[in-house]
Structures are given as structure tokens and as C-alpha cells.
Amino acid sequence: MREYFVDLHIHIGRTKSGRAVKITGAKSLTFSNIISHARDHKGLNMIGIIDSHSPEVLGEMEELLIAGELEEHPDGGLMYGGMSIIPGSELEINDEDTLGPIHVLCYFPFLKTMRAFSEWLSQHLKNIHLSSQRVYISGRELQEKVKSLGGIFIPAHVFTPFKSLYGKGVNKSLTEVLDPEMIDGIELGLSADTMMADQLSELHRYSFVTNSDAHSLAKIAREYQKIEMDQPSFRELKLALKHEEGRSIKANYGLDPQLGKYHRTVCAQCFTHSHSNEDHCSQCGSLKKVRGVADRIAELKSEEVFKGYRPPYIHQVPLEFIPGLGPKMLEKLLDHFGTEMAILHSVPFDSLKEVIPEKTAAIIEKARTGQLAFQAGGGGKYGKIADR
Structure with missing residues (x-):
């Protein structure tokens, strides 16, 4: 296998x-x-x-x-x-x-x-x-x-x-x-x-x-x-x-x-985050909202708890989301390490920082180990990495 x-x-x-x-x-x-x-x-x-x-x-x-x-x-x-x-x-x-x-x-x-x-x-x-x-x-x-x-x-x-x-x-x-x-x-x-x-x-x-x-x-x-x-x-x-x-x-x-475009419920007009039970936007007063996935699942959730086996779900940050990692820097990484799968999974931190600035390499390493904080997305807008 x-x-x-x-x-x-x-x-x-x-x-x-x-x-x-x-x-x-x-x-x-x-x-x-x-x-x-x-x-x-x-x-x-x-x-x-x-x-x-x-x-x-x-x-x-x-x-x-x-x-x-x-x-x-x-x-x-x-x-x-x-x-x-x-x-x-x-x-x-x-x-x-x-x-x-x-x-x-x-x-x-x-x-x-x-x-x-x-x-x-x-x-x-x-x-x-x-x-x-x-x-x-x-x-x-x-x-x-x-x-x-x-x-x-x-x-x-x-x-x-x-x-x-x-x-x-x-x-x-x-x-x-x-x-x-x-x-x-x-x-x-x-x-x-x-x-x-x-x-x-x-x-x-x-x-x-x-x-x-x-x-x-x-x-x-x-x-x-x-x-x-x-x-x-x-x-x-x-x-x-x-x-x-x-x-x-x-x-x-x-x-x-949180990086997804529809994680949180937001106002359809100004994209302010809101709770699903709020009638109108606290920021602009609009009655229109785009319901977030988290709130929709909360409405549908069952009493029964899953007891079987699931493979691990690994929260991963695509390289295009990494602050400071533009097209030229990504191309440089690919020239050295071959593919994005290699960069995301196997290239050591010490090797990364030899090719790109240590600050950017450190964000990639934090992304691998789940140490990044995010601003949640909603209403069709992606979330963001909150710390650089």
C-alpha cells in the first residue's frame, strides 16, 4: 500500500x-x-x-x-x-x-x-x-x-x-x-x-x-x-x-x-459578524444576513455522539494565505523544493529560512503546528491570518 x-x-x-x-x-x-x-x-x-x-x-x-x-x-x-x-x-x-x-x-x-x-x-x-x-x-x-x-x-x-x-x-x-x-x-x-x-x-x-x-x-x-x-x-x-x-x-x-468564506454569520450589506438570533445588523441596521456554516450546523446537530474512527483533520493554511509570501517568493521555494506538497509537509524549517526570510518561514512553521490565530470569514469573504 x-x-x-x-x-x-x-x-x-x-x-x-x-x-x-x-x-x-x-x-x-x-x-x-x-x-x-x-x-x-x-x-x-x-x-x-x-x-x-x-x-x-x-x-x-x-x-x-x-x-x-x-x-x-x-x-x-x-x-x-x-x-x-x-x-x-x-x-x-x-x-x-x-x-x-x-x-x-x-x-x-x-x-x-x-x-x-x-x-x-x-x-x-x-x-x-x-x-x-x-x-x-x-x-x-x-x-x-x-x-x-x-x-x-x-x-x-x-x-x-x-x-x-x-x-x-x-x-x-x-x-x-x-x-x-x-x-x-x-x-x-x-x-x-x-x-x-x-x-x-x-x-x-x-x-x-x-x-x-x-x-x-x-x-x-x-x-x-x-x-x-x-x-x-x-x-x-x-x-x-x-x-x-x-x-x-x-x-x-x-x-x-475560520478561513472559509462562510464560517460566520454576517450582515449581507456591511459584513459585520452577527449572531444568528439577531434580527438586524448592529452596525448598519440591515435585516439581510448570510448565515454561517457554524450556525447552520448548530441548528441541525444531533444528540448522538460519533463513536467510530475518523482520520485526522489537519487544519492547513495554503501557501497563498501566508502573509508576505508573494508569487516571486513562492517561485523561489518551488525552484528549491519542487512542489507545494513538499513545502507544506516535509521541508525542514531550517531549510525554508535559507531560501526565504525567517519571519515568513516562521509563519509557515506555525501554520504546520496549528499555532496561528485567525479572523473568521463570512458572507463570501475569506478569513485572514491574524498574527504575522
Whole structure:
């Protein structure tokens, strides 16, 4: 068995021809740019590209297979050197039972399976070329189709205030929308961690995944997990999510929830933090607020305490959050130490301070050991490191 760094939620911004896929995604987020950046710059071993249903993206993958730059793994996944690419799709469900738009992630083992799903999907949404499109069937129907193709189904960023399973404040249980037997894992999102999510007893049965939801190259691997598998294939990933045959998630690496954009309830007008029971903003008087993930979980929490095993959730500060660490300094670090995974996990403090100012190296070391303080984020604004 080996351990692999895995980020399963990366968007395509543009196709090779320049056609938009994720409207809010960076133009540099092309398939070819993503796979080289994720492997050579970030140091990931497996990635999920969740706009693979887009026909031009499928076409580019097929071209790279023919050219020999990609190779399909017999157990699923596309190999780019030593890194595995899992094709997937993020979709929005919003039928009469859903009570609000909810994003879900669907992954498939082979390119032919992904193409078959794309062709079926084109009959149930308005624009097959775009990311995160609303699919005009129920959540359970979508689950059944994914499972019929041997796929993996994971509700996305389940607590964020917008377009998530619990976030809007209407749905109180996943059973209102989805078949719990056809869920393979739960994606936590940037503003929640394992301890917070395990306050909901209906989630105790599932593995938690921590992914970047990257809309730019820099955001890749801001959250990820370390998974123990025999090899980086779709089949092994599926086993790991179910903790079968010795495969499992060994650690989740994610933002301290305070750094997330929706951790605290804030005024929608002036972003002043507020308590969920306050009728109006104490600063500007507005009645509009964006409810924070922490408050939403407090509303939903169960009496039952989780008694099983969870892998450690390691609060990690992405390098882009480190004060004073700009692009030139980061490039200098990468020139010396190879990948961001190496810088975050294995490069000694003494080696860091030989390359960058000791003050900046000290912040990286504090981030590794959980010694930083934060100003909590909310309402769509990230939190900040409070001390330098």
C-alpha cells in the first residue's frame, strides 16, 4: 500500500479552443494546464476534473490518449505519468422535492463511461458545454444513473449557504432529497471540518472528503486528502471511500474553518459578524444576513455522539494565505523544493529560512503546528491570518 495526495474537485475554465466551461473559472484552467500544474507544481497524485462531461473537454482527453500523453488505467482513471485523473461532473439538482439548488459530484471510471453519461445528460439539461448546470430530473434519478454506470456519487460542499444540501436552511435531512444508500462520501467544503460535520448523526456512516473546488490554478490543493491505496485508480478510490480491503482515507487536509468564506454569520450589506438570533445588523441596521456554516450546523446537530474512527483533520493554511509570501517568493521555494506538497509537509524549517526570510518561514512553521490565530470569514469573504 502507498499513500497518495488527492484533490477531487477541480474545474475547467476554458477548453483548448477558448470556449467557456466554468464561467467564473480562470481562462488558464484548461485541461492540459490543470494536469501539468497539479502534478508538477502542486505535487498531487490523483485529481478529479469535474467538468469532464463538456464535449470539448472529452475531445481533448481523447486526443491526448491517442497521442500517448494519457493512458487509461485498467481499473479506471487516466494516467498522466504517475498522476491519475478521475473524470467527473458537478451538477445542480432542484426538483420539487429538493427545496433549493444543491450541487453534487459524479465520477466515472473510463472515458467511454464519461461520454455515455454526457450523452445521457445532454437530454436533461440546457447546455451540455457548461459547468454545474441544472439537471431536470430528481436527485434519486441522477443517483440511479450514476450507479448504473459504475460511478461514484458525492454531495458537494454540503454546508455552504448557497447551492448545497444543508446550506439553504430548508432541507434538514439528506433523505429528503437523496437515497442514502447511493452516496459514496460527503464533501465538507471550505468552512467546515470533521468535528463540525460529525455533529449530524446521519453523516456518521460516510467518509468525508476535502477538496479545493478550484476556480484557478493557484487554488488547486487548497484542500485535499491523503488516501492509502495500492495504486491510484478509480477502483482503489472507490474502495478507500468505503474503507474496504485495507484502503482508506488516512488524513484530511483543509482550511481552518475560520478561513472559509462562510464560517460566520454576517450582515449581507456591511459584513459585520452577527449572531444568528439577531434580527438586524448592529452596525448598519440591515435585516439581510448570510448565515454561517457554524450556525447552520448548530441548528441541525444531533444528540448522538460519533463513536467510530475518523482520520485526522489537519487544519492547513495554503501557501497563498501566508502573509508576505508573494508569487516571486513562492517561485523561489518551488525552484528549491519542487512542489507545494513538499513545502507544506516535509521541508525542514531550517531549510525554508535559507531560501526565504525567517519571519515568513516562521509563519509557515506555525501554520504546520496549528499555532496561528485567525479572523473568521463570512458572507463570501475569506478569513485572514491574524498574527504575522
